[in-house]
Amino acid sequence: MHQITKIVRHLSTKIFEGSYVEKSQCIFVLIALATACFSILLSCTLLITDSNTGSMDRQGYQELLEISSISSLYCLILFMVGNYIRSANNRWYPQVCLYSYVIVNAIILFYIGVFSIGTGIALAGAPIIGLIIFNRRMIFSSLFSGLFILLVFSVFIQMKQLDYAPIVMDKELTYHDPVWLVTMMAFVGAHLALLVLVGNASISRWKKREAEVTFLSTTDPLTQISNRRQLMDLFKMEYLRAARSKQPISIFLVDLDHFKQVNDAYGHQSGDEALKSAADTLKETLRETDLVGRYGGEEFLAILPNTDGKAAVQVADRFRRALQAKQIALPDGQVISITASIGLHTVVPEHIGGLEHFLAEADKALYQAKHNGRNQVTIALRNAQAV
Numbered sequence: 001m002h003q004i005t006k007i008v009r010h011l012s013t014k015i016f017e018g019s020y021v022e023k024s025q026c027i028f029v030l031i032a033l034a035t036a037c038f039s040i041l042l043s044c045t046l047l048i049t050d051s052n053t054g055s056m057d058r059q060g061y062q063e064l065l066e067i068s069s070i071s072s073l074y075c076l077i078l079f080m081v082g083n084y085i086r087s088a089n090n091r092w093y094p095q096v097c098l099y100s101y102v103i104v105n106a107i108i109l110f111y112i113g114v115f116s117i118g119t120g121i122a123l124a125g126a127p128i129i130g131l132i133i134f135n136r137r138m139i140f141s142s143l144f145s146g147l148f149i150l151l152v153f154s155v156f157i158q159m160k161q162l163d164y165a166p167i168v169m170d171k172e173l174t175y176h177d178p179v180w181l182v183t184m185m186a187f188v189g190a191h192l193a194l195l196v197l198v199g200n201a202s203i204s205r206w207k208k209r210e211a212e213v214t215f216l217s218t219t220d221p222l223t224q225i226s227n228r229r230q231l232m233d234l235f236k237m238e239y240l241r242a243a244r245s246k247q248p249i250s251i252f253l254v255d256l257d258h259f260k261q262v263n264d265a266y267g268h269q270s271g272d273e274a275l276k277s278a279a280d281t282l283k284e285t286l287r288e289t290d291l292v293g294r295y296g297g298e299e300f301l302a303i304l305p306n307t308d309g310k311a312a313v314q315v316a317d318r319f320r321r322a323l324q325a326k327q328i329a330l331p332d333g334q335v336i337s338i339t340a341s342i343g344l345h346t347v348v349p350e351h352i353g354g355l356e357h358f359l360a361e362a363d364k365a366l367y368q369a370k371h372n373g374r375n376q377v378t379i380a381l382r383n384a385q386a387v
């Protein structure tokens with residue numbers, strides 16, 4: 001089962017991310033498999049229904065069996081030819097594969113009846129699958145060729161030059177005919193399986209892309225922590241939650257000291273390394289339930305839900321000491337260390353309107369920490385509600 005899942009995943013990846021040559025190969029492996037299964041099923045049905053074949057033309061079955069087996073072999077050969085095609089941009093190979101697909105299917109449709117459920121499923125499903133995988137020009141040209149072939153068959157059938165659904169002798173009894181049923185099931189089943197496979201892979205990819213877009217729009221690309229937008233959204237949520245539960249919430253604003261000098265002395269790239277290091281230290285110091293994000297250039301904001309002032313000071317100071325002790329390796333091999341000033345504030349919020357004030361008080365405390373000599377944690381006490 002694990003192996004099957006691996007193969008399906010591999011096929012899905014190739015169908016979407018491979019070149020047109022690889023995509024055609026995947027389709028042909030699937031068709032080779034489907035036609036091989038169909039040939040086996042058809043042979044078994046012929047054996048089982050040997051004594052009761054009133055509604056069938058055995059010669060028609062034999063022909064269908066031959067076509068199906070030859071198709072299976074042809075698909076396998078086409079798949080192997082694909083292995084020898086070096087250039088991923090080869091243009092004729094995918095086109096030959098698509099036309100082969102059309103011709104093989106048109107012949108099978110002729111045998112099982114061009115006005116049947118199978119034809120409907122194939123005509124509805126195949127172009128959708130094709131448009132997802134290949135380009136529009138390729139699919140439209142092969143689709144119109146397929147429709148043209150079916151039209152020619154239909155005209156000849158109308159003119160009584162060709163028999164309608166030659167494998168079914170008694171058209172009245174079609175629905176009681178086991179071979180017709182097996183043929184239909186194999187044909188419809190193969191298209192449905194492909195439709196489900198491609199549909200499932202499309203949805204998975206769509207979800208993956210959506211997750212990527214969400215990640216990109218909420219994450220700071222340099223430090224890989226929340227960006228300011230995401231941070232403020234999370235902050236509002238936590239602030240509201242604290243107001244509802246009447247629990248304390250603490251925040252601390254971090255500003256790296258003399259960061260301009262780091263940039264000036266070691267270069268902007270080294271400054272970036274220092275920023276990443278500070279973000280990593282913050283993540284390492286805080287608890288899983290705490291939130292952290294990049295608030296501005298060299299400023300970070302940490303949000304500590306359900307944390308009173310005493311505990312928050314301990315966390316902030318632990319971070320400050322960890323950062324000071326950290327040896328930051330720069331791209332040019334030099335090792336530096338940096339410090340940070342921190343402004344901290346704690347409240348038990350009463351209404352959402354207090355959020356701006358809460359933040360402003362932490363900012364004031366940060367200013368105070370800078371003013372008092374940097375590399376320290378300052379608690380907002382004056383003019384603020386402390387816990």
Ligand SMILES: Nc1nc2c(ncn2[C@@H]2O[C@H](COP(=O)(O)OP(=O)(O)OP(=O)(O)O)[C@@H](O)[C@H]2O)c(=O)[nH]1
Nearest residue numbers: 255256257258259260261263268269271272297298
């Ligand atoms: N490398 C790098 N530098 C940044 C980034 N964002 C902001 N900065 C720099 O951070 C520096 C901030 O400098 P200032 O606001 O003057 O403060 P400071 O030098 O840290 O001094 P104090 O805050 O007073 O200790 C500026 O030189 C910005 O260019 C960034 O993404 N990467």
